[in-house]
Amino acid sequence: MSSESSLFGHRWLPLLLVAPLMLLIVLFFYVPVFQAFYWSFFLEQPFGGGSEFVGLQNFRRVLTDPEFWAATGRTVVFMLTASSLAVIVPLMLAIAADRKIGLSYAARNILVWPKGIAGASIGVVFAFIFNPFVGLMAPLNTLFPGLWNPGIDGTDAFVTLVAAHVWSGIPFNFVILLAGLRSIPPTMYQAAAMDGAGPWRRIFDVQLPLIMPQLFLTFVLEFTESITSVFALIDTITGGGPGGSTSLLVYKIYVDGFRGFDLSGASTQTAILMVFVLLLAACQFVFLGRRLNYER
Amino acid sequence: MTSIDLSIRAAAAEIQLIGVTKSYDARTTIIPPIDVSLRPGEFTVVLGPSGCGKSTLLQMIAGLERVSGGKIVIGGREVQDLEPKHRGCAMVFQNYALYPHMTVAENMAYSLKVAGVSKAERTERVATVAKMLGLADFLTRKPGQLSGGQRQRVAIGRAIIREPGVLLFDEPLSNLDAQLRHDMRVELAELHRRIGATSVFVTHDQVEAMTLADRILILNKGHIEQFDTPKAIYHNPASVFVAKFIGSPPMNILDVTGDGHVLRLADGQVVANYAGEGSFRLGIRPEDISVNAGGSIKTEIRYREDLGSHEILETKIAEQTLRIAMPFGVEIDTTQTLSLSFPQARLHLFDGENGRAIPGAFGDARSASASVKEYQ
Numbered sequence: 269m270s271s272e273s274s275l276f277g278h279r280w281l282p283l284l285l286v287a288p289l290m291l292l293i294v295l296f297f298y299v300p301v302f303q304a305f306y307w308s309f310f311l312e313q314p315f316g317g318g319s320e321f322v323g324l325q326n327f328r329r330v331l332t333d334p335e336f337w338a339a340t341g342r343t344v345v346f347m348l349t350a351s352s353l354a355v356i357v358p359l360m361l362a363i364a365a366d367r368k369i370g371l372s373y374a375a376r377n378i379l380v381w382p383k384g385i386a387g388a389s390i391g392v393v394f395a396f397i398f399n400p401f402v403g404l405m406a407p408l409n410t411l412f413p414g415l416w417n418p419g420i421d422g423t424d425a426f427v428t429l430v431a432a433h434v435w436s437g438i439p440f441n442f443v444i445l446l447a448g449l450r451s452i453p454p455t456m457y458q459a460a461a462m463d464g465a466g467p468w469r470r471i472f473d474v475q476l477p478l479i480m481p482q483l484f485l486t487f488v489l490e491f492t493e494s495i496t497s498v499f500a501l502i503d504t505i506t507g508g509g510p511g512g513s514t515s516l517l518v519y520k521i522y523v524d525g526f527r528g529f530d531l532s533g534a535s536t537q538t539a540i541l542m543v544f545v546l547l548l549a550a551c552q553f554v555f556l557g558r559r560l561n562y563e564r
Numbered sequence: 565m566t567s568i569d570l571s572i573r574a575a576a577a578e579i580q581l582i583g584v585t586k587s588y589d590a591r592t593t594i595i596p597p598i599d600v601s602l603r604p605g606e607f608t609v610v611l612g613p614s615g616c617g618k619s620t621l622l623q624m625i626a627g628l629e630r631v632s633g634g635k636i637v638i639g640g641r642e643v644q645d646l647e648p649k650h651r652g653c654a655m656v657f658q659n660y661a662l663y664p665h666m667t668v669a670e671n672m673a674y675s676l677k678v679a680g681v682s683k684a685e686r687t688e689r690v691a692t693v694a695k696m697l698g699l700a701d702f703l704t705r706k707p708g709q710l711s712g713g714q715r716q717r718v719a720i721g722r723a724i725i726r727e728p729g730v731l732l733f734d735e736p737l738s739n740l741d742a743q744l745r746h747d748m749r750v751e752l753a754e755l756h757r758r759i760g761a762t763s764v765f766v767t768h769d770q771v772e773a774m775t776l777a778d779r780i781l782i783l784n785k786g787h788i789e790q791f792d793t794p795k796a797i798y799h800n801p802a803s804v805f806v807a808k809f810i811g812s813p814p815m816n817i818l819d820v821t822g823d824g825h826v827l828r829l830a831d832g833q834v835v836a837n838y839a840g841e842g843s844f845r846l847g848i849r850p851e852d853i854s855v856n857a858g859g860s861i862k863t864e865i866r867y868r869e870d871l872g873s874h875e876i877l878e879t880k881i882a883e884q885t886l887r888i889a890m891p892f893g894v895e896i897d898t899t900q901t902l903s904l905s906f907p908q909a910r911l912h913l914f915d916g917e918n919g920r921a922i923p924g925a926f927g928d929a930r931s932a933s934a935s936v937k938e939y940q
Contacts, residue, residue: 458628459661463675463722464649473674477665 301542307535315529326536336537338512339520342426343495346516350430350498351490354437355445355483361438362445363471376446383439387497391504394432398424398505418506422513425506429514432501433494441486448482449475488552492545517541576605576762577639577652577729579625584634584644586620586786594620595786597634607756607763609773611809612783618766619734621783625764626732627651639729649678654723655732658739660715662707662722669694669703672721679726693721696758713744720752724759731756733765737772749775770810774798782806800912804919807847807912813876813887815912816853820846829882833861836911838925843916850876850889852910855896859903868898877902 308326310319330336358379365376382390397403398418405416418425452475460470476483499518502508508515508523515523517537525534579602587593595617602608610618623629625636627648636644643651654675662671670677672693673686681689694700697717707715716736723731733752737745753776756763767773773780774794782789782797782805790802801807807815820827822840829835835846851874863886867878877888879902888904890896913925 453659453661455657455659455661456663458623458626459655459657459663459722460674461628461648462626462653462655464678465674466647469678474663477663480665 304535304538304542307532308539310532312531312535322532326532327540330533330536330540335512335520336517339515339517342513342515343517346426346430346433346498347491347494350433351437351487351494353430353434354490354494355441355486357434358438358441358486359445359483362442362449363475365442365446366449379442380439382436383443385436387436387500388504390432390436391501394428394435394501395505398428398431418510420510422510425510425514428505429498429501432505433498436497436501437490437494441490444482444486445479448479452478484552488549491552492549495541495545575639575729576760578602578604578637579730579762579764580635580637581621581625582635582637584621584624584636585632586617586624586629587632593786595624598786598788600781600788600791602762602764604762605760607765607776607778608781609777609779610764610766610781610783611770611773612768613809614768616783617786618768618783622655622732622734622764622766625651625730626653626655628655651730652728653730653732654726654728655734656716656719656723656736658735660707660719660739662715662718664707667704667706668699668710668718671707671718672725675722675726689725693725696755697721712740713748716740716748720755724755724761728761731759731761731763733763733767735767736765738767738769745772752776770812774810782809800921800923801847802921804845804847804914807914807921811849813850813889815847815849816886817914818846818848818881818884818886819916820844829884831882833882835861835906836908836926838913840922840925844922845914845916845919847912847914848906848910850887852907853886853888854905854907855888855890855894855902856905857903859905861904861906863902863904865896865898865902868896 307319309321309323311322311326312319361375361379365379385393398405398416400406400409400417409416416424418428456474456478457470460474465473495516496518498516499522502514502516502519503522506514508519518541521534521537521541524530524537528534581598581600583597583599584595585593585597586595598621610621612618620629624631624644625638627643627646627650631644634644635642638651638653663674666674669687669690673690676686676689690703691700694703697720699714699717699721702710702714702718707718710718716739719736736752737748740748749772752765756776765772765776777794779791779793780797781791784805790797790806792800792802797806798810801810801815804817808817818829818835820829820835821843822828822838824839824841825837826834827836827838827844827846838844861881863879863881865877865879869876869878872892874892875890875894875896877890877896879886879888888902896902908926911926913922914920915922
């Protein structure tokens with residue numbers, strides 16, 4: 269053993285030290301995941317009392333259900349729009365805050381605050397902000413009656429969800445991207461200015477290429493997280509409605525499992541969703557991750 | 565590297581600074597109004613300690629810093645309100661500032677690309693510059709895969725590819741090790757001869773200044789202390805500041821008092837003849853002091869440094885440090901009190917108040933050294 273042995277002379281001490289954390293991860297992540305995979309091959313009784321091995325019958329049932337595919341489609345649309353916007357909006361804010369424009373120092377502070385707000389609270393606030401009668405859009409509705417009503421119009425409800433998600437994603441992505449921008453040496457901009465590149469050109473030729481590692485990180489986290497973290501927003505803003513138009517996969521799983529008591533169906537969908545997320549993250553790393561690091 | 569390649573040759577531009585000043589607010593003035601004119605094709609080194617405003621001056625010429633007042637005229641055009649790209653300057657930065665995500669070729673061609681030069685011409689110009697700088701084999705590499713010296717060459721290549729009338733260097737050699745710095749200095753001098761652009765080179769290294777410059781501009785707290793050829797600056801420093809800044813070890817500066825006939829140290833020793841009265845500062849370079857048995861000035865050796873080619877004796881005289889450079893092979897008895905004389909032709913006299921040189925103070929110096937003894 270090399271230097272490690274001098275740090276940890278005791279053989280079991282390191283294991284003992286990570287044990288509490290490992291216990292939590294096993295208890296609240298690996299066990300439920302295993303359980304979900306296990307149940308997806310069984311027909312579970314809703315109130316206990318034994319289960320029956322059914323092989324792939326659950327998968328057959330779920331995969332032929334048009335409602336599952338509709339929810340998956342909505343999930344993909346949400347993933348693409350919401351997570352892209354949740355990176356692009358903070359990116360624009362970070363580029364602005366990185367410049368010495370007015371109030372950028374104050375903005376850098378204020379933009380971090382939403383990080384401290386729970387998803388459910390954000391949902392309640394946005395349900396109010398986008399309320400068609402008393403919210404921000406109310407004046408528009410008096411001018412053009414029926415223009416905005418997320419309670420009736422599925423698209424409006426979806427837009428509300430995306431807006432709430434983007435807003436809640438601003439602080440974290442903003443901080444990461446701003447840190448990336450700050451790490452670019454100022455002489456890089458000066459060199460680009462001497463080379464004749466104006467501010468806009470510098471964004472695309474210098475800033476964006478140099479914060480690719482940060483952009484990649486935020487995109488990966490957003491893509492994988494948007495799929496699951498949207499639950500709190502759906503639950504508080506739309507409840508999956510109107511007419512199931514905002515019932516994304518993660519919300520459908522909850523409804524199927526805990527309201528419909530279809531434990532096996534919900535477990536099967538959970539397993540599918542999990543594999544989907546893992547594949548997504550893996551693809552991003554394989555296709556993008558390697559090309560993005562430069563030696564400064 | 566010796567064949568002269570005329571394909572990259574700029575029309576050198578004259579740079580005039582007219583009352584240029586820089587201040588960040590009412591109280592902090594970085595550079596008080598400055599007037600200076602750099603001739604076309606001249607290599608000017610701006611020399612000064614850190615914080616003297618030399619980099620700010622360079623950035624104002626480049627257009628990276630706004631002037632607070634005054635005019636900058638490059639090639640007959642007033643440019644102080646123009647963006648960097650319209651000033652016809654190119655710059656080499658201390659930390660190279662190469663774009664890490666671009667190859668060497670892309671780095672050098674970037675300014676041409678921004679300017680809309682065709683791909684074929686870009687490739688051709690890159691090839692020419694790369695050949696000139698010995699970078700032809702590295703064109704597809706990223707800066708991260710290059711050594712410090714190679715990166716510096718790329719930075720220089722990026723600057724000269726546009727054939728600028730003015731080349732600005734912001735301490736470009738300070739990140740290199742001693743050997744490389746020497747080699748790059750030689751290359752830069754050669755490059756300047758070949759390209760002929762008006763060059764402004766900012767540094768705090770006096771060796772770079774002495775070896776590269778046609779003229780050295782010495783800045784102190786934003787003021788121009790002296791603007792002259794390296795020779796003149798070395799032999800006729802305009803102030804105590806310049807005298808102490810140039811030379812290694814620097815010129816000795818002794819506080820002396822004049823009584824109308826001679827200059828005396830605080831301990832009463834007479835060091836020179838001078839008709840003035842009051843307090844003065846007397847300068848003499850360590851290599852100009854002659855150590856001989858007949859010398860009238862007495863001093864104690866405190867420390868000696870043998871540098872091989874010569875030896876530096878550090879002595880104390882009237883509570884002031886006096887360094888003496890001894891040529892190789894001169895035997896000195898360090899236990900004895902040292903006898904010195906200051907050849908009057910080699911002395912420099914400065915005003916005791918403002919430190920400015922008093923020119924011609926020892927104009928009749930030749931005969932004076934003999935008469936000093938009479939006062940002993």
